[in-house]
Amino acid sequence: MTTLRLLLRDLLAGHRLTEEEAVRLFSVRGRDVWKIAAAADELREEKVGDRVTYVRNQNINVTNLCVNACGFCGFSRKPGDPDVFCYDEATIREKARAARDRSVTEICTVSGLHPEFDARSYVNIYSWIRDEAPTVHIHASNPMEVAYAARKSGISTREVLGMMKSAGLSTLCGTAAEILVDDVRRVICPEKIDTETWVRIIKEAHGMGIPSTATIMYGAYEGVADWVRHLAILRDIQDETGGFTEFVPLSFVHPNTPLYRAGHARAGATGREDILMVAIARLFLDNIDHIQVSWVKTGTKMAEMALLAGADDLGGTLYEESISREAGARGTSYLDPIEMRRIAEDLGRTLRQRTTLYALLPE
Ligand SMILES: C[S@@+](CC[C@H](N)C(=O)[O-])C[C@H]1O[C@@H](n2cnc3c(N)ncnc32)[C@H](O)[C@@H]1O
Ligand SMILES: Nc1c(NC[C@H](O)[C@H](O)[C@H](O)CO)[nH]c(=O)[nH]c1=O
Numbered sequence: 001m002t003t004l005r006l007l008l009r010d011l012l013a014g015h016r017l018t019e020e021e022a023v024r025l026f027s028v029r030g031r032d033v034w035k036i037a038a039a040a041d042e043l044r045e046e047k048v049g050d051r052v053t054y055v056r057n058q059n060i061n062v063t064n065l066c067v068n069a070c071g072f073c074g075f076s077r078k079p080g081d082p083d084v085f086c087y088d089e090a091t092i093r094e095k096a097r098a099a100r101d102r103s104v105t106e107i108c109t110v111s112g113l114h115p116e117f118d119a120r121s122y123v124n125i126y127s128w129i130r131d132e133a134p135t136v137h138i139h140a141s142n143p144m145e146v147a148y149a150a151r152k153s154g155i156s157t158r159e160v161l162g163m164m165k166s167a168g169l170s171t172l173c174g175t176a177a178e179i180l181v182d183d184v185r186r187v188i189c190p191e192k193i194d195t196e197t198w199v200r201i202i203k204e205a206h207g208m209g210i211p212s213t214a215t216i217m218y219g220a221y222e223g224v225a226d227w228v229r230h231l232a233i234l235r236d237i238q239d240e241t242g243g244f245t246e247f248v249p250l251s252f253v254h255p256n257t258p259l260y261r262a263g264h265a266r267a268g269a270t271g272r273e274d275i276l277m278v279a280i281a282r283l284f285l286d287n288i289d290h291i292q293v294s295w296v297k298t299g300t301k302m303a304e305m306a307l308l309a310g311a312d313d314l315g316g317t318l319y320e321e322s323i324s325r326e327a328g329a330r331g332t333s334y335l336d337p338i339e340m341r342r343i344a345e346d347l348g349r350t351l352r353q354r355t356t357l358y359a360l361l362p363e
């Protein structure tokens, strides 16, 4: 029996994949990719059954003005750019009402780091949303925004998290993780918080009863060893806090991004890498039950294949998605549950609507 078959057999018997073994798996080419995917799919079935879940969510893009200039970002704008926007209270309230009227269960705010924002700004935004849509779960902010708010207000990140939670924040986005290797961060997002700060703030949130997603933004600049180091950091955090609700790989959308245009980034991950990222995440993150495929990044056909490679969740309907679109993603920026059901049933799986915390809604 080949070493790959032996390793996959051991993983299904409960062996914890080591970083060195994971690097080897990411380097596999040819038909062995499907053997890894099949093992991940078998593990998915053991863990969560044949469900494919999704959440009915809407983004509220607060502003695209940003003091940072991450190389992979096509969304952010600088003062004076022609299409700069920053929604006022009335607009945010109107969008929250629209979300409520669409029966979404989750509102996700996505925003640049506005030059005039401080902790009070985020508190106001979540208060307005909660006023207009009191039963809708607020899934917002992230360690970068928490650190920014803390610096601007001269308070601790823990104090910011407490203010946000009191104003209505229920779960934190695990974004701004990108690649949790500082040598990579210095190239792709030099002004962003470093790895240690991201880890500290996410653990603070988990410790304060604010769960979060976990993400990786891959396929721009980094290598396989960086992917594995990133996954190992997430697994260690989950061993300690149990605060991650799921893992969301974000495949780099390249066309309209500064890093790609300057010739310093790849044209995104390959299809083999997208499949292996999902499959090896399933095998490596043995303490995170849900692996999501972000259809808005990969497209719905790759998303369907990822559901055969260890993924169990299709993420959100995403009314008003903009990050991927601004970065040049083609295809839809909203996915209707009817289409999600077609995908799930094509695979012989059952589509179920979930809450942000993965409680299943009645069928
Ligand atoms: C657009 S930012 C908004 C929140 C905040 N400004 C920040 O950077 O954390 C949210 C996340 O979108 C993801 N993202 C941004 N541009 C992307 C791209 N071109 N491809 C894939 N993901 C991207 C990154 O993981 C980033 O952390
Ligand atoms: N808001 C975006 C997300 N969010 C991730 C999921 O849709 C959902 O918010 C999470 O599973 C918690 O329920 N993912 C994207 O790829 N793009 C977005 O704009």
Ligand SMILES: N[C@@H](Cc1ccc(O)cc1)C(=O)O
Pocket: 108, 110, 172, 173, 174, 175, 213, 215, 248, 250, 323, 324
């Ligand atoms: N906002 C991120 C996606 C995202 C949001 C919330 C999450 O919990 C996870 C991922 C993007 O557009 O790429």
Ligand code: SF4
Pocket: 066, 067, 068, 069, 070, 073, 074, 075, 076, 111, 112, 113, 144, 189
């Ligand atoms: S990824 Fe976030 S912080 Fe970076 S430039 Fe874009 S909006 Fe700003």
